[in-house]
Amino acid sequence: MKKIPADASFIKVKCGDCSNGQVIFVKAASKVLCLACGSTLANPTGGKAEIKGEFVGVVE
Numbered sequence: 157m158k159k160i161p162a163d164a165s166f167i168k169v170k171c172g173d174c175s176n177g178q179v180i181f182v183k184a185a186s187k188v189l190c191l192a193c194g195s196t197l198a199n200p201t202g203g204k205a206e207i208k209g210e211f212v213g214v215v216e
């Protein structure tokens with residue numbers, strides 16, 4: 157599993173349930189849901205969000 161770089165702001169993750177690819181903010185302040193199936197992709201933690209999907213890459 158690839159590691160999310162510390163300086164990343166936006167990353168692409170793949171939903172574990174439907175394989176939808178979605179760009180999310182690393183420090184999301186609210187829960188991020190998959191736009192395709194509604195599955196949780198990230199949970200807010202106050203800092204870097206807890207990513208539930210598969211990290212695909214950094215979005216420049």
Ligand SMILES: [Zn+2]
Pocket residue numbers: 171172173174175176190191192193194195
């Ligand atoms: Zn999904």
